[in-house]
Amino acid sequence: MSDDVRVRFAPSPTGYLHIGGARTALFNYLFARHHNGKFILRIEDTDRSRSTDEYIEAIIDGMKWLNLDYDEGPFRQTGRTELYRQYVNRLLEEGRAYYCYCSAEELESKRKLAAAAGKPPRYDGTCRDLKNPAVEIKPVVRFKMPQSGSTVVDDLIKGKIVYENSVFDDFIIMRSDDTPTYNFVVVVDDLEMGITHIIRGDDHLNNTPKQMHIYEAFDHTPPKFAHLPMILGSDKARLSKRHGATSVQAYREMGYLPEALLNYLVRLGWSHSDQEIFSKAELIEKFSLEHVGSSAAVFNPEKLLWMNGEYMKAKSPAELRQFLEFYKANLKLPGFNSSGTAHNIPPAITFSDVKATMPHMTASGTRGPVESNTQMEPINLDKTWEEKAIKTLQERSRTIVELANSMHYYIEEDVAIDEKAGKKFLTSETKPYLTALIERLTALEDFTSKEIEAVFMGLMAEFNVQLGKIAQPARVAITGNTVSPGIFEVIELVGKERTIKRLQKALRSIL
């Protein structure tokens, strides 16, 4: 039974792939992989006016970036109207559906009337048994819902839900322009594609009984349903743009790693006792619908940031360098000449954008954007050297953007010295240390962190001071700030020439 599982992710291309959609896709993906089934991508583009190719592209790109590979698809609905038409005709012939000639205006006023009377706004069935149609009006097709009894949805997550059939009306399955509507199309497509489990957001819960009756009209047992709780913003309202970034693309641009995003998302609603970090293989092995909670979850960017940091530490420098390429091409990073190939990514975001969307990124301990727009010589980055540099930075960077940001003092010819840091550490008191340091480093043949450390040790003994006394001024002079990886390694990576140049410049600023 397990290899029969077929699930699908069916986004409508009316926007970018967003966080909620990504989680739905992920749960479907994990369910399929866990059961050795098939995962299908289907684009719900029946709404011709709001669907755009750009969004379809973006959704596919997002899936690719997240590494949610599908076995079939992407399928689209445009061009399949003939198929839907056939299904509608069958219903019509069997008397399970009928033409309705009511105008949109009439319906609207009926809805208003019902609402005013405190009744659910439903279609009153005027045309249900109509004998003499008003031919001059192009009709819609409505599906005959049962008028008495009840319908039970046995949801894998929510449990048994009972609906009184009296709350339903005969809903439209085909518009007057001959295009089918969503509630009908999903059923036909899911049926055609042999979908066994429908895993989707619980905003679709109330559509389920309607769809179940369509399955029945086609003599089909409905698939199993699993309705995922929603993801909310910090104010517990449905997650939207005003809560900040909501598209997967935006998180990519802010320097998040796909695995980290996925790992964070899976914990919104699903759990495996106390475990927080899961490899993909673990997720596939452990995922089960039984452990999906039933209440909505608030999206918490801080925890995502933490989790991304964990993944930053775990990645190899080589992998991280790959990710960095994306930002070199798409961001105007100080120190990177932006000659990278242009990706098909919307407008490159700037650091101030990042700052605006992620307020916590400017919190203490996080290096803010470098404002200078200094035009420097393009530096040819040696891979080995670059990976070495990344290695020193990765454990203290929570995002790729932070990492890229910190790279500037390795790459640029010169650094701008933070005013506060300079004032505190580049003083007449520290001047002798710097002077001596320049002297020793200049004389140093073997410019390695080990030898550099020895230099500092010697100076400590000579001046009889703690390492901090010498290291901090040096750090400020060389990196421009008080926070950086171990100073010996930094000096080695910056190299002899630039190190000495920066130290000398700092020295001059003291005068």
Added chain:
RNA sequence: GUCCCCAUCGUCUAGUCCGGCCCAGGACAUCGGCCUUUCACGUCGGUAACACGGGUUCGAAUCCCGUUGGGGACGCCA
């Protein structure tokens, strides 16, 4: 308005199905200590929750009913 769903620390959650091991565990955030030859990292610890009211039971976070609160759906959108 009508229908549906939901309800454990600020947030994500474990525990709820099969009541006792829970005066409620973990994680993020936050606060404090420790470590340290540099910045960081790290590490140890603290604050903090079963929405409320009724039942059922020897015993309820766990079962039942109600209240309140939140969310969703009610379209010739998906």
